[in-house]
Amino acid sequence: MRGRESMSRRHLVPLAATFLFLAGGAAVAGASSKTAADSSPAREPALDVMAVSVDDLAQDASVQRQGYTKQPDFIVYYRREFKPGASLGHSKLLVLDSEVGLVETPADATAATASVETVLRSKKGRVALARAAVEDAGLSLTGLRVSSSGIREIAIGDAAFMVPLTMLLPRRVRISVVLELVRVDRVIQVLYLVGQVNTRVVGAEAVHLLKVVAGRMAAGLVPSTVTLPSITGIPQVGLSVTADPGSWTNTPSSFAIQWLRCDGTGANCAPIDGATSPEYVPVASDAGSTLEVSVIASNSVGSSQPALSSASAVILAGTGA
DSSP, X not given: OHHHHHHHHSOOOOHHHHHHHHTTXXXXXXXXXXXXXXXXXXXXXXXXXXXXXGGGSOTTOOEEEEEEOOOTTOSEEEEEEEOTTOEETTEEEEEEEEEEEEOSOHHHHHXXXXXXXXXXXXXXXXXXXXXXXXXXXXXXXXXXXXXXXOOEEOOSSSEEEEEEEEEEETTTEEEEEEEEEEEETTEEEEEEEEEOTTOOOOHHHHHHHHXXXXXXXXXXXXXXXXXXXXXXXXXXXTSOEEEEOOEESSOOSEEEEEEEEEOTTSOSOEEOTTOOSXXXXXXXXXXXXXXXEEEEEEOSSOBOOOEEOXXXXXXXXOTTO
């Protein structure tokens, strides 16, 4: 059947375009002045590690195409499309598309999510999405019927929902579609799942997959080191040394600093009680030791792993010693 062949070999809806279509062409307020990148900037989160991976699926899954791409209204955008035939538990899929977009601020991401959700809460909006999918697949809209249980909120990330659709076509062709969206801070991910003809995409399996990628999004938005912390100043009793926190991805809002006292070779380090300020003044008992500084960076999403500086030079005794 021509319809079955078309559905199995063609990708349905480019989801960045769907965002703009559903939200009236202005999904991300204020972001249009930004130049979209075709790779993740050095200090921005890596979107490719947030997308659905082959390891999330059954062994028959493989990637058809993937990569960073320019999309209007997104600073960075990444898309991974799987070959037809991937399995998600009991769900046998013709299409699985994972798309991840970064915008300027969490407020922009909130506005974009709300715009799409508002449209999809209406029957008219859900039918429009189904019609766009059928047209993009090269199928005739004649005789198309669309049924949906509506939009379902999901307690994942900062906001998430799913929209299950059933598209009924002539010749008893039944297509199960699930569109899912999750927002974590200023990143939005959309999953687009299309079941094989006359099968069903299992809602619980789709929700589980969304939970997996949401956790990956949160992990990818926590600060991580670009350059390690360092210590400046002369390590001498009575003179202050200063901790430079280093540079980090994902715009830390605060740093937790802990000074460590190590032996003369920079080993056997232990925290110094109360030494949690950017500056530290070595005392007499520090002479002959070295110092390291540990830094934990935090933002609204979470906290990093500790990052350690190199050891200082051996602390000199004070001039009056």
